[in-house]
Amino acid sequence: MEKANEEITSLIKSYYTALGDKDITTLRTLVDNLAPADESKITNAKYIEGYEAGDIYTKKGLDDDSYVVYSCFYYICQGIDTKVPALAEFYVVKDTDGNWKIDGAAHDDSDEITKYEVSLRQDDDVKELKAKVQKQYEDAQTADPALAAFLDGLGEDVTGSAETADGTTLVVTEDCNVRAAASSDAEVIGGLSAGTEVVKKGENGDWIQIDYEGSEAYVHSSLLEEKTE
Structure with a gap:
């Protein structure tokens, strides 16, 4: 690099x-x-x-x-x-x-x-x-609780529905693409490394909605698992 x-x-x-x-x-x-x-x-x-x-x-x-x-x-x-x-x-x-x-x-x-x-x-x-x-x-x-609260609330504000703002913390199981829509044909707007934690904001078929850099995004459910303590 x-x-x-x-x-x-x-x-x-x-x-x-x-x-x-x-x-x-x-x-x-x-x-x-x-x-x-x-x-x-x-x-x-x-x-x-x-x-x-x-x-x-x-x-x-x-x-x-x-x-x-x-x-x-x-x-x-x-x-x-x-x-x-x-x-x-x-x-x-x-x-x-x-x-x-x-x-x-x-x-x-x-x-x-x-x-x-x-x-x-x-x-x-x-x-x-x-x-x-x-x-x-x-x-x-950590340094700015107002920022943490803002980012945590983005999914609810975007969807306007409490049902899709699940709030469950999920862990990425392997390096994967992040897509702009709930489809394998949708644009890849970034990627996540294995072990990264994301918060579930909603669900569309086999795709989990997350917040990615301030935007609504989707990861296939097969690449995520619920975080265990």
Whole structure:
């Protein structure tokens, strides 16, 4: 894992600025194949006021014109002073004009890319980075009870239904993808490492709804088990 070069750093920082501003026009220049569902989710986001990019790292992609990017960042919750540490994973490619862009459809178009990214999550440096950010996330909530309460309540506010805000703590049994909707064909918006704890917010068929970086997301139920003391 290496610190991202100037071009990749600029791309990711511009992405978070546009994301916080809900600037779809700019996001379309930074993300190839930005899905209409993603545009709607960004435009209608209620609880995130902005984003701030942190350290950005890369690993070589499947060819010389691609990178897997690991972006440490913070998101700012509405009415909460403490910034929330988070980690995002992108697949970045060089387009025909020689510009670096986030490939918004990488996982839809290529199982090979998905498998490659999953394999990289077993690397010690990736595991260490994820563990570091996870600890920062937990420490932020410990230091700010208002933040912890806010994050815990997101699922209820999003769904508007107490029945889906189950509140059960589940443990990820193996490294897995997090999807934007309850379908194996839905967009992969991130990943979780084995052992990560999540709170069940609802259920849709074989899929468990969770909160992922402030957004509604889904993990297949076969990859989760109830936490035991």
